[in-house]
Amino acid sequence: MQTVGWSRRPIRRVKRALDFSILVVGLWRHDDKFPRLVGFARCTGDGILEATVWDVAINPVYQGLGLGKELMKYVLKELKNIGISKVTLFADAEVVSFYKRQGWTLEPRGSKCAFWYAN
């Protein structure tokens, strides 16, 4: 089981990022009194040709139950419905096989990802 150990991000910037995302998916546990956010994923992109998946997470209490897989299936189905056929993501090293099991190709045709940080 994995916990989510990402660094905190300023809430106002997160809200803006969600506003600019082309798909935001929350997976909720149904409960009239205490609905709980169980999973989350979002995508950025041009809305036509390409999308990138970010912030995939399942609440640690609910990990290992197949929800992450279903969440990713849903995300890809929604992107396909929009007409997007090329989807990328940046996987944390320890979850690469989570994506590979679901048919993702690691760095196809020798492509490599690169990062640039402004600081």
Ligand SMILES: CC(C)(COP(=O)(O)OP(=O)(O)OC[C@H]1O[C@@H](n2cnc3c(N)ncnc32)[C@H](O)[C@@H]1OP(=O)(O)O)[C@@H](O)C(=O)NCCC(=O)NCCS
């Ligand atoms: C990665 C994560 C989303 C998986 O969600 P989950 O609901 O626990 O995964 P599932 O139960 O749907 O597992 C689906 C399959 O992936 C496998 N799997 C689950 N977590 C895995 C991991 N960390 N590494 C490799 N395989 C994993 C499962 O064994 C299962 O295999 P199966 O289909 O052969 O039975 C979840 O562990 C998580 O939120 N982790 C912390 C945040 C994170 O790392 N997100 C990804 C950032 S790139």
